[in-house]
Amino acid sequence: MKRLLMATAATALAAGAASAGSHSNEIKLGIILGFTGPIESLTPQMAAGAELAMKEVSDSGALLGGATVTPVRADSTCIDAGAATAAAERLITGDGVKGIVGADCSGVTGAILSNVAVPNGVVMISPSATSPALSTAEDNGLFFRTAPSDARQGVVMAEILLEQGIDEVAVTYTNNDYGKGLADSFQAAFEERGGKVTINAAHEDGKADYSAEVGALAAAGGQRLVVAGYVDQGGSGIVRAALDSGAFDSFHFPDGMISAALEENFGTEIDGSTGQHPGTDSEGAAKFTEIVGGAFDASSPFTPESYDAAALIMLAMQAAGSSDPAAYKGKVMEVANAPGEPILPGELAKALKLLAEGKDIDYVGATAVELIGPGESAGNYRQIVIEGGKVTTVKYR
């Protein structure tokens, strides 16, 4: 009761202070996630994450002179593009939402973006769509995501290698969508930055003998061998054969290869090898868990990303001074990135106040948000090196 009184008082105060207040005092935001379907076990926490940010902003009473934010949920189904499109259409035309947190799966996200969001001019921030295809989708500057594209790891990998002065590598990948996608995105990124990929060859998992594959890799040569495979499968076989034949003695490992099994299989034999995998040590993650308390599982996949997606929409509105998507879409990148005062979860009230004062903010949030390229998260990777047979952290990037 006391809190309600406080909030009301604050709202009244803010409303009074606002100049020529023509703002509506309720802003609706859509949350379109697959509440039924293949990821239905993840979406309740994701939605709760987004709603937590909205509640925080409403409670602060600082958004656009005291507006409250009301979430409206809709079901994307994750797989049925028709149903997802219809649900999103309803959100915009029926409920009049000013922005959408979602969708979740890459396929339905693309469908909603091109069929509903772009024609109606509504901003969408997806917390979980990772397909590289969405980076190049036609979006009129309306689409953002707080999850990194799958292609991002290839770019990070290229940067790590070039920073170490390695500009000629051989690449082998496990013959599936993950391996091929990663190897191709790496090759494109590496060559664009002046590196040279001598060979980009597939290997099949589950074979006993990889000496022929390693023979081809060795013939092509390179300073390092990039193994985009699985440590429990052919990836280890390739490394073993390469070490045995003396073809390569240092390697670079993306996420599929980095685990305790790598240390166990090779130990000090691969000293000096490098790698990276998704990971962050940002204080935002810990802070997020703290403000969630026990209300829901804060570490569930894409839950912090959902909080960040909702927060970004509202902060951009504040920066633009309007809840009109056409006005605030240009501010999303601005509030997400440096320069400015860093903002952690639970500090949204402070951020809104700073923006109202015309100051700049850098939203860090629960996932150390940094939007790049067409408005997608750069993602956070842990760069590692093998030293004394152990995987050790170089830094987070």
Add this chain to the structure above:
Amino acid sequence: MDLLNAIVALANFVIVPAIAYGSQLALGALGITLVYGILRFSNFAHGDTMAFGTMVTILATWWFQSLGISLGVLPTALLALPFGIVATVALLLGTDRVVYRFYRRQKAAPVIFVMVSLGVMFIMNGLVRFVIGPDDQRFADGARFIVSAREFKAMTGLREGLAIKTSAGITVITAIIVVALLFWFLNHTRTGKSMRAFSDNEDLALLSGINPERVVLYTWMIVGALATIAGVLYGLDKSFKPFTYFQLLLPMFASAIVGGLGSPVGAIAGGFVIAFSEVTVTYAWKKVLRYLLPENLEPDGLVQLMSTDYKFAVSFAILIIVLLFRPTGLFRGKAV
């Protein structure tokens, strides 16, 4: 110097691996060819017999390792090998008693035997997975290398390294000893001679008083020993996984058929033909040619005839070519 580098590079990536792989295939193909020549059917269960023998050897190896017994630089598996052989021979004789003898008395057609061996294959397949599981098992110990690539470079000052694994060395030496023993047995002992007689002409052999059950018994014993040795050597050199042993069936049959089914010499030759062609056809020659050719002729591409994905296709292709142009194989075995 360039010439030496080229030779070493070729030896490291083609010749040494192909000789080791060829020896393993030859031992496997010998087992297949003996069954075909003497018992007169294609034994599809051979790959899984190898897996069974290797499994028992691995279990015995682990037991020795837990007792702290080892052979020093040599792998402990060599010590455990006799256990594997005994168990495999027992399994094969049991299978013969329970399954094959019934069909032999019926004088069943060879194609029925082939189907029966297919059934036996699935049972052995399940048995191995049931006992040791479908995953990779590591059981190699002792020194890994006779010469490692780094040592070789330091020793010779060449740019290319040559690595010879202990397992490759053991494979070749064991294969030579086993083949020599087998040929001595077939050519110089009474039992060996009776086996060859039985293979050449069953009726005449029976008329001259050879006991067919005895011939069958000895054949299975030899096949069991060969299969276990081949399986353990392959496992030491590469790794043990039941599924890869099942996959070995194709190159082993190809070796036996290319050499001429029923001909032991052919099985050995066939093993090396298949191994060398699998490795050389998929090898990228760029490195070797860069040493050999003058600078302006250096190749830009990899000079690779076929991607390594097509390794198994090579043994298929050779098999088909041989069957088309010389159905009896290189060494005039029995027509298929």
